[in-house]
Amino acid sequence: MKVRTRLAPSPTGDPHVGTAYQALFGYVWAKVNGGEFVLRIEDTDQERSTEASEAAILESLKWIGITWDEGPDVGGPYGPYRQSDRLDIYKKHIDMLIQKGHAYSCFCTKERLDTVRKKLIEEKAPNRGYDRKCRDLSPNEAAKRIAAGEPYVVRMKIPLEGECLFNDLLRGEIRKDWASIDDQVIMKADGFPTYHLAVVVDDHLMEITHIIRGEEWINSVPKHVLLYQFFGWEPPVYCHLPLLRNPDKSKLSKRKNPTSINYYRKAGYLPEALLNYLGMMGWHMPDGSEKFSVQDMIKSFDLTDISLGSPVFDRTKLRWLNGRYIREDNSVSDLTDKLQEWALNPDYIARVTAVVASRLETLSDWGYFTAMFFSDSVPVTEGLLAVKDMEKSQVIELLQLTLWKLEKVRDWNSASISSILKEVAELFELKLKVLTSPLYGAICGSKVAPPLFDSMEVLGSDLCRTRITAAMNVLGGLSGKKLKKLEKKYRT
RNA sequence: GACCCCAUCGUCCAAUGGUAAGGACACCGGCCUUUCACGCCGGCAAUACGGGUUCGAUCCCCGUUGGGGUCGCCA
Numbered sequence: 275m276k277v278r279t280r281l282a283p284s285p286t287g288d289p290h291v292g293t294a295y296q297a298l299f300g301y302v303w304a305k306v307n308g309g310e311f312v313l314r315i316e317d318t319d320q321e322r323s324t325e326a327s328e329a330a331i332l333e334s335l336k337w338i339g340i341t342w343d344e345g346p347d348v349g350g351p352y353g354p355y356r357q358s359d360r361l362d363i364y365k366k367h368i369d370m371l372i373q374k375g376h377a378y379s380c381f382c383t384k385e386r387l388d389t390v391r392k393k394l395i396e397e398k399a400p401n402r403g404y405d406r407k408c409r410d411l412s413p414n415e416a417a418k419r420i421a422a423g424e425p426y427v428v429r430m431k432i433p434l435e436g437e438c439l440f441n442d443l444l445r446g447e448i449r450k451d452w453a454s455i456d457d458q459v460i461m462k463a464d465g466f467p468t469y470h471l472a473v474v475v476d477d478h479l480m481e482i483t484h485i486i487r488g489e490e491w492i493n494s495v496p497k498h499v500l501l502y503q504f505f506g507w508e509p510p511v512y513c514h515l516p517l518l519r520n521p522d523k524s525k526l527s528k529r530k531n532p533t534s535i536n537y538y539r540k541a542g543y544l545p546e547a548l549l550n551y552l553g554m555m556g557w558h559m560p561d562g563s564e565k566f567s568v569q570d571m572i573k574s575f576d577l578t579d580i581s582l583g584s585p586v587f588d589r590t591k592l593r594w595l596n597g598r599y600i601r602e603d604n605s606v607s608d609l610t611d612k613l614q615e616w617a618l619n620p621d622y623i624a625r626v627t628a629v630v631a632s633r634l635e636t637l638s639d640w641g642y643f644t645a646m647f648f649s650d651s652v653p654v655t656e657g658l659l660a661v662k663d664m665e666k667s668q669v670i671e672l673l674q675l676t677l678w679k680l681e682k683v684r685d686w687n688s689a690s691i692s693s694i695l696k697e698v699a700e701l702f703e704l705k706l707k708v709l710t711s712p713l714y715g716a717i718c719g720s721k722v723a724p725p726l727f728d729s730m731e732v733l734g735s736d737l738c739r740t741r742i743t744a745a746m747n748v749l750g751g752l753s754g755k756k757l758k759k760l761e762k763k764y765r766t
Numbered sequence: 767g768a769c770c771c772c773a774u775c776g777u778c779c780a781a782u783g784g785u786a787a788g789g790a791c792a793c794c795g796g797c798c799u800u801u802c803a804c805g806c807c808g809g810c811a812a813u814a815c816g817g818g819u820u821c822g823a824u825c826c827c828c829g830u831u832g833g834g835g836u837c838g839c840c841a
Binding site for chain 2: 556
């Protein structure tokens with residue numbers, strides 16, 4: 275059987291280095307076996323999925339050098355490759371499960387589920403899920419309520435006892451009691467399938483042989499193998515990759531580390547270096563060499579050689595590796611080309627110049643004023659971020675809220691940034707000027723700088739957000755507790 | 767809290783049922799050099815703990831501890 279692997283990103287945010295990590299191993303494994311690598315967009319979350327995010331993911335994967343044989347942009351024999359275009363397929367399969375008695379309609383409201391869950395947590399019950407209230411409704415009654423227009427979801431019937439045993443290629447046998455698993459929703463009230471249903475149906479229909487994905491999915495495997503059983507299908511090989519981590523060992527997150535591929539691109543990393551670095555997370559060349567290409571990898575890669583300790587994503591070592599690529603593989607003329615591609619092109623220079631033009635007295639002033647547009651980070655001190663009559667902790671809150679608001683901006687431009695900042699200022703009952711003062715420090719690394727909103731527009735969202743996060747860390751950062759409190763207070 | 771996964775220098779990755787436990791990043795020293803960087807040489811630094819199995823365990827088994835993940839009509 276031909277080896278087929280897939281990457282199944284969900285277009286709900288920035289292209290993540292973890293996605294690239296999984297893409298790399300999936301791609302390489304397919305190519306080791308002369309097989310195919312498929313890109314499938316998992317946009318079953320109507321609320322959060324955006325076309326912009328999908329486009330950004332494809333674009334950044336291309337930049338880093340991952341290609342796919344089938345996907346939403348190139349098509350292929352197993353399409354469509356976007357889950358929102360496969361709704362009728364899921365519907366058919368969901369109906370099949372209901373008919374066979376493996377799934378049922380559930381009319382419980384979110385409010386009821388919340389209450390049930392809260393109560394279970396208060397009671398310190400070991401299982402905190404759904405109480406299966408609708409599991410034994412008669413099909414007739416269910417049909418009646420559906421006909422009456424009552425909203426409902428479809429849940430799968432998980433066995434009430436016994437245990438599920440499955441195999442992970444890297445970890446061997448894993449067992450889990452069925453009793454510890456909820457009756458998982460497989461179709462939401464909006465008629466869209468959930469991940470669990472869609473992923474199983476698609477992986478089967480697309481003849482995926484190896485599921486290579488992050489370790490956070492291990493606990494869902496029982497639900498998936500049960501679905502395979504319900505449908506009478508053969509499950510694929512499961513291979514759960516270790517999770518990339520922050521230096522503090524938690525799962526890699528943008529709050530503690532830049533996670534957007536676009537950040538690394540804007541900060542001037544070479545795609546081949548980033549990919550190489552990801553390749554040494556959990557894997558190594560047989561001869562121990564640390565600099566290797568995807569082609570090198572394909573020559574000696576075996577999935578079962580992956581080590582399981584979740585690696586820390588160490589930006590210092592990535593920087594070193596990137597440096598090796600720059601100085602070992604590039605002539606000055608190559609670098610000149612790359613710099614032009616990166617930022618020293620007429621377009622970017624024009625945009626930067628527009629921001630500083632009115633301040634120039636000599637052409638050479640340009641270099642002085644624009645350094646921040648060609649840097650990764652800027653030098654920030656507490657003093658630069660200080661606001662008169664304001665506690666440090668308040669400044670951090672201010673920055674955090676700004677960050678959250680900025681993350682939601684769709685069209686990153688001066689006007690939208692300006693209106694966001696005005697919003698934040700109003701929320702805190704501050705003059706805009708007061709809010710922008712620490713932002714000048716965070717974004718520009720100086721109190722003297724070109725106009726903030728325009729600068730931020732030119733700099734781009736990835737660099738701006740990374741700089742704001744860095745500034746918050748200079749001030750001591752936010753504890754998880756405080757963050758949650760803040761989130762409750764302000765975040766919608 | 768329940769369940770699942772994991773455990774070699776600070777970090778990444780090696781190694782073997784018998785080793786002086788190896789390489790890389792970082793750090794420290796030295797050489798090179800107009801400075802810095804690169805390069806070169808050297809140094810610091812790890813088998814989490816407790817029980818087994820064994821002539822012998824870092825490696826195999828069990829427990830403890832520690833870390834991570836999952837417990838959504840998110841993926």
